[in-house]
């Protein structure tokens with residue numbers, strides 16, 4: 001795909017990926033030179049990722065740059081669509097700023113769009129870098145440290161339902177099924193495939209509790225204990241109903257010998273109103289390159305058909321984007337989005353502008369201020385009805 005005869009861009013298999021990854025990803029993301037035991041554990045991990053699309057650029061036969069596409073699914077305002085998770089973006093220091101990653105990412109997006117992926121998400125080392133590729137920023141999931149104080153009254157509260165306690169390895173199938181329910185219910189929720197997710201169960205390094213009510217899993221929490229008097233280090237505090245949340249909190253209240261509990265919450269959750277006298281600190285940090293909020297973009301406009309939408313219709317022109325460029329008429333009919341090509345445009349959007357509206361993260365009047373389009377007040381009112389504000393919660397980390 002490259003015009004330079006010295007540069008070869010091609011797919012690589014898991015074994016070749018492993019050897020170039022030790023060089024490129026070890027250098028970019030790890031402590032390097034990579035130790036042999038680390039390299040062995042990476043090779044072991046690759047067996048869970050058979051479905052990945054691995055693309056690399058070679059200069060005169062030597063690995064220069066790589067990107068990987070992970071097939072996932074994502075909830076877009078109630079519609080679950082195939083989503084590309086972009087990861088492993090790295091160029092050898094000697095080959096940087098020569099356009100390798102631009103070519104690799106463009107090819108990856110194109111191939112995965114052609115195989116049916118409607119959206120793409122990633123965790124950026126720099127937002128402005130991926131803004132060049134049409135991505136818009138999401139709000140970041142909240143990192144909460146909940147104090148033990150204040151939880152005691154919950155111990156005496158009679159709650160419907162029950163908690164069951166497991167090691168993740170023994171209950172992985174049920175855990176995966178519970179996250180599938182959340183995928184169907186929560187806007188922005190991204191989920192990797194079963195095989196890729198299975199590594200968590202096989203590693204078996206976490207406790208898992210389910211909140212159960214009326215025959216359904218209504219809350220899920222994974223964690224490790226870090227020692228007496230220390231912290232319970234949790235992952236995402238996931239619940240589907242208020243009963244699920246109360247049951248999980250009551251479980252935490254049985255751990256008053258710990259100092260605090262840490263976990264992640266969707267950006268719009270409000271522990272301040274969960275219960276009387278709760279005390280917590282919000283430890284959310286946004287700091288490039290390793291503590292960034294995720295970003296997302298749309299790869300296929302027709303693929304948005306079927307997501308929920310308000311009752312309005314508008315034609316938009318999207319410039320300068322190889323995947324979503326064109327003129328599109330977007331109509332919310334019966335609560336569902338219908339997409340048709342063509343029409344007379346009354347607003348102009350960039351790829352970011354479209355993604356910001358679809359994910360619900362920016363108001364239409366923000367778009368001109370960010371350089372994401374030209375939108376009159378009248379068009380903004382229509383777009384606001386069609387795509388009401390929403391808060392995506394990506395969940396998957398990759």
Ligand SMILES: CC(C)(COP(=O)(O)OP(=O)(O)OC[C@H]1O[C@@H](n2cnc3c(N)ncnc32)[C@H](O)[C@@H]1OP(=O)(O)O)[C@@H](O)C(=O)NCCC(=O)NCCS
Pocket residue numbers: 028029065089090091092095096097098099100101102103123124125126128129132289
């Ligand atoms: C970031 C990185 C992948 C860029 O790779 P690269 O092959 O040098 O990128 P390219 O030459 O294809 O540059 C693509 C575009 O980004 C710009 N760019 C490159 N590096 C950049 C940087 N560090 N910050 C901001 N913009 C950058 C280029 O100017 C170019 O812009 P243009 O195409 O609009 O002119 C590479 O520097 C790297 O491996 N960094 C360390 C690992 C890392 O952080 N990876 C990203 C993980 S999310």
